[in-house]
Amino acid sequence: MSNAIVIRDKALLRARCDEARREEKRVGFIPTMGALHEGHLSLIRKARRAGADFIVVSIFVNPLQFGENEDLDQYPRTFEDDLAACEEEGVNIVFAPSPETIYAPGFESHVEVESLTLPLEGAYRPGHFRGVTTVVAKLFNMVGPSLAVFGKKDLQQALVIQRMVRDLDMPIEIVLAPTAREADGLALSSRNRYLSTEERTRGLSISRGLREAYDAFHAGERDVARLSELLRASIAPEADSIDYAEVVHKSTLKAEGDAPDDLVGIVAARFGTTRLIDNCIFAEDMRP
Ligand code: AMP
Numbered sequence: 092m093s094n095a096i097v098i099r100d101k102a103l104l105r106a107r108c109d110e111a112r113r114e115e116k117r118v119g120f121i122p123t124m125g126a127l128h129e130g131h132l133s134l135i136r137k138a139r140r141a142g143a144d145f146i147v148v149s150i151f152v153n154p155l156q157f158g159e160n161e162d163l164d165q166y167p168r169t170f171e172d173d174l175a176a177c178e179e180e181g182v183n184i185v186f187a188p189s190p191e192t193i194y195a196p197g198f199e200s201h202v203e204v205e206s207l208t209l210p211l212e213g214a215y216r217p218g219h220f221r222g223v224t225t226v227v228a229k230l231f232n233m234v235g236p237s238l239a240v241f242g243k244k245d246l247q248q249a250l251v252i253q254r255m256v257r258d259l260d261m262p263i264e265i266v267l268a269p270t271a272r273e274a275d276g277l278a279l280s281s282r283n284r285y286l287s288t289e290e291r292t293r294g295l296s297i298s299r300g301l302r303e304a305y306d307a308f309h310a311g312e313r314d315v316a317r318l319s320e321l322l323r324a325s326i327a328p329e330a331d332s333i334d335y336a337e338v339v340h341k342s343t344l345k346a347e348g349d350a351p352d353d354l355v356g357i358v359a360a361r362f363g364t365t366r367l368i369d370n371c372i373f374a375e376d377m378r379p
Contacts, residue, residue: 119143120236126281130271156222300325
């Protein structure tokens with residue numbers, strides 16, 4: 092297998108991206124943790140459609156965004172397959188640094204977005220978003236992209252990155268891509284491979300609950316508590332535990348908000364030991 096597109100060194104990465112810019116290429120960047128699936132590949136295609144003609148994908152399982160009792164060691168790593176998929180998509184650079192390349196000894200600087208990281212994922216994964224924004228800011232500095240694509244699958248993450256870029260005046264267009272799903276509704280995730288058949292079937296209660304709340308919203312329901320009840324009624328009998336299953340306002344990620352149509356259903360729940368997250372922006376034309 093040719094590894095011509097793989098770069099592990101950040102000076103070389105910067106040199107290649109500088110060269111692309113000198114050739115007036117528009118650099119598009121897709122940060123990932125690898126174990127690539129069709130959802131990740133849809134982000135690459137989205138970057139191209141948004142005008143990028145030099146595509147950088149990073150593959151880095153970022154230790155800083157995992158809590159002590161989380162699945163850093165178990166996180167799937169499928170590098171050769173990822174590389175083949177990127178080559179197939181015509182990706183120009185796969186940046187696959189070691190943890191030491193990203194976090195040199197004595198590393199002690201972080202980027203933190205405040206209130207938007209407190210609810211939902213932030214409440215259940217303290218320090219997670221600080222790890223995400225820090226690594227994404229570092230990767231942005233290394234790549235210097237014109238645009239970067241993030242999936243709505245991780246909605247809070249995408250909103251947090253948009254806020255970071257706005258607040259810190261990073262000259263990067265953040266493009267959001269829709270959630271890629273299996274035909275039966277399950278949102279694609281690198282962690283789905285850990286679901287047994289029985290857990291996967293129960294996991295479908297998430298997309299079903301989101302669909303029921305979506306349908307109620309489109310039938311005129313705007314009561315956040317009633318929409319949340321609908322969502323939970325589908326998931327509670329099936330999940331082994333629920334971290335959150337709520338309808339909130341997209342602008343605040345809280346039940347309170349002043350734009351009545353700006354609602355999203357958002358969920359994190361466990362099936363066996365696998366934690367699934369998903370969401371649906373009701374006002375968008377994307378029935379889960
Ligand atoms: P990850 O490798 O899981 O950290 O994800 C890397 C990027 O892919 C993030 O922007 C995710 O939101 C996005 N992503 C993951 N799963 C999906 C999916 N099913 N549909 C669209 N984007 C996704």
